[in-house]
Amino acid sequence: MIDGQRIAQLRGIRKMTQQQLVDRIPGLRQSRLSRIEKNLAQPNEELLALLAVELGVLADFFSRNALPTLAAHSPQFRARSRLTASSRASALQWAQLSYEALSELRTFGSSIPVCLPKMNGATPAGAAREIRKILGLNTTQPVPYLLLALERLGVTVLAVPYDDNALDAFSAWQGTEPVICLLGGRPGDRIRYSVAHELGHLVLHDEASVAAKSLSRGKDLEDEADAFAAELLTPSGVIARAMPSRPTLSSLAMLKTQWGVSIKSLIRRARELEVIDQDRAISLYKQISSRGWNRFEPGHVPVEKPRAFRKLAEIAYGDPINVGLFAKQRAWSEELAYGVLDQYARASDLPFDGTYHGSLIDFRENVIQLPVRRPKQR
């Protein structure tokens, strides 16, 4: 007995219509596929095997029980206007697939208690300052590795091997559990901003408040999440002092590598904080366009990946992970398993934040603190 919704889920992940799937399987008609997906008919063994091949899983996958869908919790999508329904569905199905695997992996290890507060009614800047305190950051410090810090607060971060230019990330409260889902293929600064933005939604906007607000206020919610992200990543008191009085693209590129946010965000922030006037902002934007930096900005920001999923898989399947067994127990193909696992950080991928005190590091070694000599008076 299979669950027809599993076929629909995998079609969503592969962005295939029923007709496109039917075209790949000889002898199958759309009407029959539709009935199978609605659990009004069951496929025979051969058809099931063919479906598994086309959809990149083992046949057992179709018999697995599904968890309550993430879509039911109406995640607040950080979307651009051109996001299509199929892209939205595909992203959600990927998130669902990863979330199910994560839920299974959690049975092998302890869980991290959720310490993320809900602050409905707080101002975005005030909430961001509070979150910085909870993260143990002082007011002058850039957030060194945002994703790891959030996972330590009990936020579930899913990363999916699905890339759609119209969508960066989305989030939802799954019961009492905050969930952020990241789409793949984004540069480091954009990942950090998207995560901070989604964190703003989680902290400031619960399901009830989102539902209570009319659709016309959707932009207000996005603006609040943006304001939260800006204050979290670039606290107003510090970033205003860190900026030169007349910022250039070169100085902004340096700030980008310190604070892990894009040059365009920094210009926006400088304008908000009145470090620069409108003319200067326009001039900087024009320079970005003329240099072609709207597509590729200089200034390296390391790509952050969530860690918890892979760490749990390491606990369950050893390090390095026995991917064959991991895939078999989820009824996934190994290709799918590698694709999902690659979205999560290995211990060796975690960027150095200066807090590690392992045996390898001894900064006193061979360092010569030189006595300052005064230049000769002439």
Add this chain to the structure above:
Amino acid sequence: MNTYPATVVAVQPVIEPLYLALQHGLKVAAEIHGQHRWRRRHDKQYYSHTVRRRAVEDLRDGGFVVDEDDHGNVPAMSGITVRHGGVALRMYRAPVTRKGVVEVPLPRRSLKLQAFYRQEAGSVLPGMETNNVLGLWQDDEGVLIDPIILVRPLGGDHRKENLRLDWKGPLRREMANYRAVDLTALEPDVQYPRLDEGMTG
């Protein structure tokens, strides 16, 4: 903030690309000399500048912000300044004495370099404070030597006795592998004793 550990943390993402870029530059320089049967000792400056050219392009391709400031009055390789994480890392091919001692190059009479050595605000980016550090690299027959030496200057001019330094320390390639603490909160639910740990009780 501008201590040696803080500087290493700030430039950590640059370490591996920097080593790779310099090594690639050395390879290209050796190839060009080999093709023409040139000897390196006859044109030390050209060899070093070839290394620089390749290294700069590699670093830029990696998304790093790299300055070139080529004028004839400064030591070889002085033209690379990598700006990352609040640090302006100026790379020099280290001058080595006959006794094999690495010397810190002098800023000579260049006012711009002297300001860099003095850690003056605006010496690298207008109106902005930066942590100005020298990175001294050497090679042995075309193989980059690990470590690169980091030196934080405090002042200097054309006279050796006027050179003032804050600290000096290694920038080892392995430092690129230093990592943040893992998610230690995630532990196996049941930790089974290992056979090689012996029995108690």
